[in-house]
Amino acid sequence: xxxxxxxxxxxxxxxxxxxxxxxxxxxxxxxxxxxxxxxxxxxxxxxxxxxxxxxxxxxxxxxxxxxxxxxxxxxxxxxxxxxxxxxxxxxxxxxxxxxxxxxxxxxxxxxxxxxxxxxxxxxxxxxxxxxxxxxxxxxxxxxxxxxxxxxxxxxxxxxxxxxxxxxxxxxxxxxxxxxxxxxxxxxxxxxxxxxx
Amino acid sequence: xxxxxxxxxxxxxxxxxxxxxxxxxxxxxxxxxxxxxxxxxxxxxxxxxxxxxxxxxxxxxxxxxxxxxxxxxxxxxxxxxxxxxxxxxxxxxxxxxxxxxxxxxxxxxxxxxxxxxxxxxxxxxxxxxxxxxxxxxxxxxxxxxxxxxxxxxxxxxxxxxxxxxxxxxxxxxxxxxxxxxxxxxxxxxxxxxxxx
DNA sequence: CGGGTAAGTCATTCCCGGTTGACATCGGGC
DNA sequence: GCCCGATGTCAACCGGGAATGACTTACCCG
Numbered sequence: 001x002x003x004x005x006x007x008x009x010x011x012x013x014x015x016x017x018x019x020x021x022x023x024x025x026x027x028x029x030x031x032x033x034x035x036x037x038x039x040x041x042x043x044x045x046x047x048x049x050x051x052x053x054x055x056x057x058x059x060x061x062x063x064x065x066x067x068x069x070x071x072x073x074x075x076x077x078x079x080x081x082x083x084x085x086x087x088x089x090x091x092x093x094x095x096x097x098x099x100x101x102x103x104x105x106x107x108x109x110x111x112x113x114x115x116x117x118x119x120x121x122x123x124x125x126x127x128x129x130x131x132x133x134x135x136x137x138x139x140x141x142x143x144x145x146x147x148x149x150x151x152x153x154x155x156x157x158x159x160x161x162x163x164x165x166x167x168x169x170x171x172x173x174x175x176x177x178x179x180x181x182x183x184x185x186x187x188x189x190x191x192x193x194x195x196x
Numbered sequence: 197x198x199x200x201x202x203x204x205x206x207x208x209x210x211x212x213x214x215x216x217x218x219x220x221x222x223x224x225x226x227x228x229x230x231x232x233x234x235x236x237x238x239x240x241x242x243x244x245x246x247x248x249x250x251x252x253x254x255x256x257x258x259x260x261x262x263x264x265x266x267x268x269x270x271x272x273x274x275x276x277x278x279x280x281x282x283x284x285x286x287x288x289x290x291x292x293x294x295x296x297x298x299x300x301x302x303x304x305x306x307x308x309x310x311x312x313x314x315x316x317x318x319x320x321x322x323x324x325x326x327x328x329x330x331x332x333x334x335x336x337x338x339x340x341x342x343x344x345x346x347x348x349x350x351x352x353x354x355x356x357x358x359x360x361x362x363x364x365x366x367x368x369x370x371x372x373x374x375x376x377x378x379x380x381x382x383x384x385x386x387x388x389x390x391x392x
Numbered sequence: 393c394g395g396g397t398a399a400g401t402c403a404t405t406c407c408c409g410g411t412t413g414a415c416a417t418c419g420g421g422c
Numbered sequence: 423g424c425c426c427g428a429t430g431t432c433a434a435c436c437g438g439g440a441a442t443g444a445c446t447t448a449c450c451c452g
Contacts, residue, residue: 017418017429038316040236044410054431059411098354113316119365120313121234129365150370151378154362155385158294162358166350169315169325174346182347189351189385213399213448240440250401255441394452401446407439416431422424 015052023061025051030072035114039069039121070127073118076111077131082139091191095183098163101173112164144194156193219257221247226268231310235265235317269314272307273327278335287387291379294359297369308360342392352389 015021029051033042044065048055062068086093102109118128141153163186167173174182225247229238240261244251258264282289298305311328314320337349359382363369370378 019429022429038234038236040234041317043408055410056412056432057430060429065410116312117316119361120309120316121237125365129367132365148374148377150374151381154366154370155378155381158358158362159355160358161361162354162356165315165357165361166354169321169328170350171325174350178344178346181344182351185347185351185389189355193381215399218399239438251440252402252442253400256399261440395450396452397448397450399446399448402444403442404444405440405442407441409438410436412433412435414432414434416429418429419427421426 019061022051022053022057026053026058026061026068027071027075030068031076031114032110034069034072034117035110038117039065039124044068069124072114073124073127073131076114077135082136082143085143087194091187091189091194092183094160094163094190095186098167098186099173099179099183100167102167109168113168116165116168146196152193152196156190159189159193215257218247218249218253222249222254222257222264223268223271226264227272227310228306230265230268230313231306234313235261235320240264265320269310269320269324270327272310273324273331278332278339281339283390287383287385287390288379290356290359290386291382294363294382295369295375295379296363298363305364309364312361312364340390348389348392352386355385355389 015025026047029047030042033047033050036042044055044058048058058065058068062071097105115128118124137153137157140157141149144152144156146152173179222243225243226238229243229246232238240251240254244254254264258267293301311324314324333349333353336353337345340348340352342348369375
């Protein structure tokens with residue numbers, strides 16, 4: 001997981017009094033901190049400081065830590081339209097991405113860390129499930145089409161998640177020939193699930 | 197995640213004064229609670245109560261919450277010998293397990309929840325990585341053998357993890373024909389990774 | 393049987409972090 | 423220019439939960 005200390009200390013950008021802007025700043029900071037440290041590990045004071053705001057404002061704008069978390073979660077599960085993925089290139093693109101460093105996709109990786117955090121927290125899990133079904137599984141089902149959509153969608157999602165977790169956990173990506181093989185096999189595996 | 201309330205209230209088995217036994221009881225309770233609620237969500241008082249012991253003893257035996265968590269983690273990553281898995285039946289067995297309810301394998305599921313918790317906690321992640329490499333990845337590499345061991349092992353581990361996460365997250369397993377298809381395809385997928 | 397040590401109990405302290413409410417200040421509209 | 427509501431600040435409160443240490447009780451050994 002990302003070290004939080006590196007997250008703060010960068011944007012004490014003096015903002016003119018602007019409720020909308022500070023709200024957005026807080027939300028952005030919250031997403032980072034929740035992703036890096038989880039619900040309990042993220043502290044409102046830190047988030048506020050990172051956003052260049054006062055902790056009390058979190059209460060005003062989000063109604064407490066729970067509200068902030070829910071808002072951040074909702075904001076995180078709004079990925080680009082799955083429906084527009086390329087049916088042909090998809091598998092290879094994903095495979096290549098998975099073979100690389102997690103850092104290379106900082107934005108996405110953070111979002112995923114966040115979701116994984118939410119998944120492992122009994123308080124936030126139900127919230128997550130609902131959102132994932134609606135904004136991830138449903139589009140996938142739609143996208144792959146064909147027979148046995150349900151089984152294939154679940155298996156595809158599983159593989160996808162597994163790859164993301166593995167990438168998140170490991171220290172070093174593969175290199176050289178092993179890397180090529182990994183990409184090739186991963187791509188083949190994904191493609192087979194998409195195609196039928 | 198599991199509801200903690202159901203975990204307690206069962207074994208106020210009056211133990212004779214026995215340091216080793218209480219230590220073990222505490223450790224067992226800790227594994228359950230950490231798995232169900234995560235590091236922050238698990239309370240020492242609850243764990244102690246569940247183990248029929250006093251919270252102060254945790255301090256005595258494990259040197260604080262951190263120590264207890266580390267001990268529980270170490271104790272959780274000692275799964276049965278991978279090397280003895282059946283090369284033929286493996287894929288189908290796993291697939292069938294993954295198609296079922298997480299509850300059905302309470303023991304294992306708990307252990308996995310626990311590991312996932314550890315993975316998403318910045319403090320415990322490094323500890324986990326080391327243990328996983330040594331006690332999971334290495335045996336897998338050994339077990340599958342053949343060419344491109346590294347790539348195949350990683351992909352296999354990814355799929356495995358993904359299936360576990362998916363099973364953990366979802367509310368309802370598949371049923372009927374979809375379930376059969378799911379098992380069949382999952383088994384095929386795993387087997388292909390094992391065989392070569 | 394009696395004393396000493398390990399095992400277990402209890403009350404208390406301490407700290408941390410979310411929350412609250414009173415206060416200060418900005419900025420736009422009259 | 424001035425006034426009022428919206429925005430932002432500050433200090434204090436409060437609860438929960440881990441840690442501490444003094445105390446009590448059981449067991450075992452001589």
